[in-house]
Amino acid sequence: MSGRKAQAARNDELILRAARAVFTADPGAPIAAVAERAGVGISALYRRYPSKEALLQKLCGDGLRLYIEVAEKALEDHGDPWEAFAGYMRGIVDADTNSLTIRLAGTFQPTEELYRDAARASDLALQVYGRAVEAGVLRPDVTAADIALLFEQLASVKLGDDERTSQLRHRYLTLMLDALRRPPAHRPLPGPPPEDMELAARWTP
Amino acid sequence: MSGRKAQAARNDELILRAARAVFTADPGAPIAAVAERAGVGISALYRRYPSKEALLQKLCGDGLRLYIEVAEKALEDHGDPWEAFAGYMRGIVDADTNSLTIRLAGTFQPTEELYRDAARASDLALQVYGRAVEAGVLRPDVTAADIALLFEQLASVKLGDDERTSQLRHRYLTLMLDALRRPPAHRPLPGPPPEDMELAARWTP
DNA sequence: GCATACGGGAACGAATGATTCCGTTCTATT
């Protein structure tokens, strides 16, 4: 398989990657930004998806499936209960699915399938949470819904490039995990703290 | 003072209140939304501010001054060091200045005065932080810049009406404080956790 | 009474952005 077909297949992937990156950074981004980032024309997009909404639904669905995958992996982990739970949270932060699912969710009409996947994801999250509670490693006054909101707070952290952002998210995840763990404890925070200049850079467009 | 002058004075206040509410909820909101919310016409806005940017600068400045006020109050508190620090954080969350300063900051050209106030705010924040560190009530591996980013994460929490949002922010602030405090401890979380229905409501526009 | 500051909201014009369309290129098949 080579030539035109190969480019088409490559573009499939390029477009999805670009869309993910662009809409993760800015959920309201124009579709032209996706094309530009992918290095293709706009028509290459419209050949594959009938509308912007269709593309968003696809991305949202992919995000949900990724979330489900991470949660299932966590449920298979029968080692140390706390580590299983912490690993799950780190996995979700790495997958960065919250930027794609929730933040995009309000912007289009969810499909039936999307609802099903969301329900499944929610159910799995509840199981992961329940297992940590049963093992007694989680403080008892947080709920599974709390955990979901914590993910969203972490997703709101955005500073510098993608790598720096990820580093900081893990830093604050570690902090949150300290607050969640029973018994309470302080673990060393990973990654360097934000520098003043990093913060000051946000005052100019 | 009554009649036309009184209405003008009332409108001054109405417009500022409306602008605060609208831009806090959506930093990119149209100026017409502000007028509608204030219950005035658009020209009532333009009589007072020459442009949208001027209004945003005014709001941002007000937010900064409010921030400064809260921080100064905290520095005057010579009681229990931890409570002073925690009270400061609660005060900032209540004032909700982070939604106005940082989130708006990127959208216009900051004035000279804005820079000065931002510097002063940053300096005060550093003092509050420093005092908590000196008293040994704060874990040593977080920095003042970390605290700033934690505020922003809390500002990203938005669910239901304003009151519910505030309640939840305090809930997660309490969680974060548990992670910040030395020695580590778990304090009971205030406010009810999010219900599934509250979370599910966000899947439709 | 009346000049006028004030404010309501329609009108304007620029910008943005989704979608369509047309001409081009490259592949596979005849």
Added chain:
DNA sequence: AATAGAACGGAATCATTCGTTCCCGTATGC
């Protein structure tokens, strides 16, 4: 080698949004 047609690139289109301006009614203070 000629050609049908898939895949593209990107300009043109068309609707919408939004900041700003303008016109006009109103009622207030003199």
